[in-house]
Amino acid sequence: MAHDALSDGLIDLLRRNDPAMAALMEKERQRQETTIELIASENHVSPAVMHTMGSWLTNKYAEGYPGARYYGGCEFHDQIEDLARERAKKLFGCRFANVQPHSGAQANMAVFMAVLKAGETFSSLLLKDGGHLSHGMSLNFSGVYFKPVFYPLHYDLAHPESERIDYDAARKLVREHRPKVLMCGYSAYPRTIDFARFRSIADEVGALLVADVAHIAGLCASGVHPSPFPHAHIVTTTTHKTLRGPRGGLILTNDEDLARKIDKAVFPGVQGGPLMHVIASKAVAFGEALRPEFRTYCERVVANARALAAALIRRGFRITTGGTDNHLMLVDLRAKSADLTGADAEKWLEAAGLICNKNGIPNDPRPPRVCSGIRLGTPAVTTRSMGPEQMDAIAGLIDRVLSGGGQADVLASVRAGVKELCAQFAMPGMAAPVEV
Numbered sequence: 147m148a149h150d151a152l153s154d155g156l157i158d159l160l161r162r163n164d165p166a167m168a169a170l171m172e173k174e175r176q177r178q179e180t181t182i183e184l185i186a187s188e189n190h191v192s193p194a195v196m197h198t199m200g201s202w203l204t205n206k207y208a209e210g211y212p213g214a215r216y217y218g219g220c221e222f223h224d225q226i227e228d229l230a231r232e233r234a235k236k237l238f239g240c241r242f243a244n245v246q247p248h249s250g251a252q253a254n255m256a257v258f259m260a261v262l263k264a265g266e267t268f269s270s271l272l273l274k275d276g277g278h279l280s281h282g283m284s285l286n287f288s289g290v291y292f293k294p295v296f297y298p299l300h301y302d303l304a305h306p307e308s309e310r311i312d313y314d315a316a317r318k319l320v321r322e323h324r325p326k327v328l329m330c331g332y333s334a335y336p337r338t339i340d341f342a343r344f345r346s347i348a349d350e351v352g353a354l355l356v357a358d359v360a361h362i363a364g365l366c367a368s369g370v371h372p373s374p375f376p377h378a379h380i381v382t383t384t385t386h387k388t389l390r391g392p393r394g395g396l397i398l399t400n401d402e403d404l405a406r407k408i409d410k411a412v413f414p415g416v417q418g419g420p421l422m423h424v425i426a427s428k429a430v431a432f433g434e435a436l437r438p439e440f441r442t443y444c445e446r447v448v449a450n451a452r453a454l455a456a457a458l459i460r461r462g463f464r465i466t467t468g469g470t471d472n473h474l475m476l477v478d479l480r481a482k483s484a485d486l487t488g489a490d491a492e493k494w495l496e497a498a499g500l501i502c503n504k505n506g507i508p509n510d511p512r513p514p515r516v517c518s519g520i521r522l523g524t525p526a527v528t529t530r531s532m533g534p535e536q537m538d539a540i541a542g543l544i545d546r547v548l549s550g551g552g553q554a555d556v557l558a559s560v561r562a563g564v565k566e567l568c569a570q571f572a573m574p575g576m577a578a579p580v581e582v
């Protein structure tokens with residue numbers, strides 16, 4: 147298989163220096179090339195984003211911020227971080243950016259530290275309804291050190307807004323508990339978020355609105371999903387999902403006072419030295435996202451998600467809320483077969499080369515490890531230049547696996563179909579389609 151020269155050079159280097167690691171990395175590369183990535187939070191980065199991470203920038207300690215570091219030799223790191231910050235601000239249309247959080251959860255932790263004291267109340271969506279563990283799960287810092295009160299979705303399937311955010315119930319809850327922070331933005335929510343409506347709820351009790359757009363960041367940046375600005379006081383995100391950058395976090399705001407508090411909370415609050423190789427890679431990814439092609443990519447992500455959802459519905463699956471407005475969908479497997487669980491579906495699909503994750507559906511009667519749904523997303527397949535025709539083909543492959551009840555011959559035959567599809571749609575940085 148032909149890959150970009152830097153990747154091939156790395157493998158050659160490792161074959162000589164660390165053959166065990168070279169072998170594992172080659173296996174993983176092949177796994178990615180020959181499977182269809184439907185995990186909604188994953189993507190395939192460009193060679194420029196990838197190789198900036200694997201560079202000499204990793205050698206440097208740069209605690210502090212541009213112009214105020216705790217180590218010498220930071221001249222170019224100051225410029226690198228400034229470039230990342232400037233591009234982030236331009237991309238999201240805001241005044242302040244902190245590009246140092248190591249991850250999305252770290253970004254949220256820093257925001258909590260910046261604006262809440264231990265024991266104070268905040269409001270968010272339940273994890274089991276599509277929220278994130280850093281929004282108040284009992285074992286996470288957010289649930290251990292702070293007090294979450296959760297707003298619900300509509301659970302009544304007969305309701306026209308079923309499985310969507312119940313804004314009126316959120317308003318009632320916020321009036322009752324008067325949280326200091328109201329969070330919106332989710333891990334498994336397929337519909338548009340009404341940031342203005344959330345802001346009006348937050349304003350009723352003087353709460354800060356924090357929008358965690360980790361999943362939809364690329365869509366927000368490109369205008370394919372409404373922007374959280376000017377409504378949110380603070381925006382947190384990951385950089386590695388629809389935004390298609392390196393693994394990492396980002397915090398944005400328009401408020402100077404909040405920006406100061408956030409900078410202090412990131413460093414020295416919750417982190418030490420910034421990952422300068424990752425910050426440089428974030429800058430490269432932001433540069434890519436500022437190009438007009440990125441908007442086209444995001445439009446295709448959503449068109450593909452809609453096509454995949456429609457193709458699954460045609461095959462007898464139920465998609466929660468009846469479809470999707472963004473890059474992801476939740477498939478309620480019980481409509482297909484009452485016995486089918488998310489855990490079995492994830493396992494069988496993986497065996498056939500279709501990679502996704504089991505996911506609870508709203509009001510799921512089964513425990514999270516078993517659950518009744520799978521979450522599917524289209525950022526990665528869209529990066530591979532697949533379109534609606536391939537979404538229909540993928541829905542057909544999923545249907546064959548799940549209707550086949552995990553039978554070995556069905557899995558083998560679908561696996562062959564997956565490899566065939568992958569051979570036609572190279573990952574970024576591959577000079578030629580994969581050989582099957």
Ligand code: PLP
Nearest residue numbers: 249250251278332333358360384
């Ligand atoms: N916030 C949301 C809404 C997420 O979906 C995620 C990750 O999936 C995170 C935060 C945490 O990101 P990370 O895994 O980088 O810590």
